[in-house]
Amino acid sequence: MQIQPNADTIQSRIENALNLIYKKPIRINYAGRTDAGVHALSQYIDFLTPSFNIEKNNLLKALNSVLPHDIRILSIDYKDNDFHSRYSAVYRDYTYLIYNKRLENPFFYRYSWHIPYKLDIDLMKNVKHIFEGTKDFEFVANEDKEKNCTRNVHFLRIKKVGSFVIIHIRANGFLRGMVRNIVGSLVVSNKNTLKISDSENIIRFKREFKLFKAPPNGLFLTKVKY
Numbered sequence: 001m002q003i004q005p006n007a008d009t010i011q012s013r014i015e016n017a018l019n020l021i022y023k024k025p026i027r028i029n030y031a032g033r034t035d036a037g038v039h040a041l042s043q044y045i046d047f048l049t050p051s052f053n054i055e056k057n058n059l060l061k062a063l064n065s066v067l068p069h070d071i072r073i074l075s076i077d078y079k080d081n082d083f084h085s086r087y088s089a090v091y092r093d094y095t096y097l098i099y100n101k102r103l104e105n106p107f108f109y110r111y112s113w114h115i116p117y118k119l120d121i122d123l124m125k126n127v128k129h130i131f132e133g134t135k136d137f138e139f140v141a142n143e144d145k146e147k148n149c150t151r152n153v154h155f156l157r158i159k160k161v162g163s164f165v166i167i168h169i170r171a172n173g174f175l176r177g178m179v180r181n182i183v184g185s186l187v188v189s190n191k192n193t194l195k196i197s198d199s200e201n202i203i204r205f206k207r208e209f210k211l212f213k214a215p216p217n218g219l220f221l222t223k224v225k226y
Contacts, residue, residue: 009036010034010040010043010071011028011030013067013068013071014028014045014063014067014071014073015027015028017063017066017067018047018063020066021054021059021062021063021066022049022050024050026047026048026050027047028045028046028047029045029046029047029084029085029086030043030044030045030085030086031043031044031045031085031086031089031092031221031224032086032089032092032174032221032224033176034219034221035177035180035216036216037215037216037217038216038217038219038220038221039111039217039219039220039221040220040221041220041221041222042093042221042222042223042224043221043224044085044089044224044226045085046079046083046084046085048081049078053078056076056077056078057076059076060073060075060076085224088226089173089224089225089226090172090225090226091154091170091171091172091224091225092170092171092172092173092174092221092223092224092225093168093169093170093221093222093223093224094168094169094170094174094179094219094220094221094222095166095167095168095169095219095220095222096113096166096167096168096169096179096180096183096214096218096219096220097111097112097113097164097165097166097218097220098112098113098114098115098119098164098165098166098167098183098187098218099112099113099114099115099163099164100115100118100119100160100163100164100165101114101116101163102116103116104116105163109217110217111217111218111220112164112217112218113183113214113215113217113218115165115187117190119165119187119190120190121158121159121160121165123189123190124158124165124186124187124189124190125158127185127186127189128156128158128186131153131156131169131182131185132153132154132155132156133152133153134150134151134152134153135150135151136149136150137149137150137151137153137175137178138175140175140177140178140181140182140185141175141176141177141178141181142175142176142177142181143175143176147175149175151171151172151173151174151175151178152171152172153169153170153171154170154171154172155168155169155170156168156169156182157169158186167183167186168222169182170223177213179219180213180214180215180216180219181212181213181214183214183218183219184212184213184214185212187212187214188212
């Protein structure tokens, strides 16, 4: 979602559309940072409007008329100046889709991770408790060591629906690479690479296991609660 040097991002597309409408540079804040290839079904943004306001429905129509067809603004509202799409959020939900069939489906490859061998859902559920609760998630994040990596994962749910394995995770906040590393760890547990002791010692877990990051195309930001 965020601006990247010399990259065509969703943020840059929206800001360019706002610049065109308001005839001045506008920077946006966003609810959740998404890497290239990650999707957002429920992204929120905010920005400071210029000295004049445009009626909400007119602004909605204007933005969608200049944005590409794969980016859509669904609704617009005016908030107090202290509202921030990222810092005002209570929690966020991410959903990850795995297409779990021997042959890849050409219609799903952009929006799911194809895994050709059968995943053991019960085994994945036995591992998921490591990633739930309030703890230091530096062991599944790609963040600077100085950053506070304590987060509260409210729950992590795994289910099989047809040919898809769906992983749903809710937390008060997420770190860079956190969801993709968690999903990768759950998948690797099927290969008996992930060894979990009864002590649930996260420090030992971090030292003995090299995390595997799931690809971005199966990840969706699905809900932001304010």
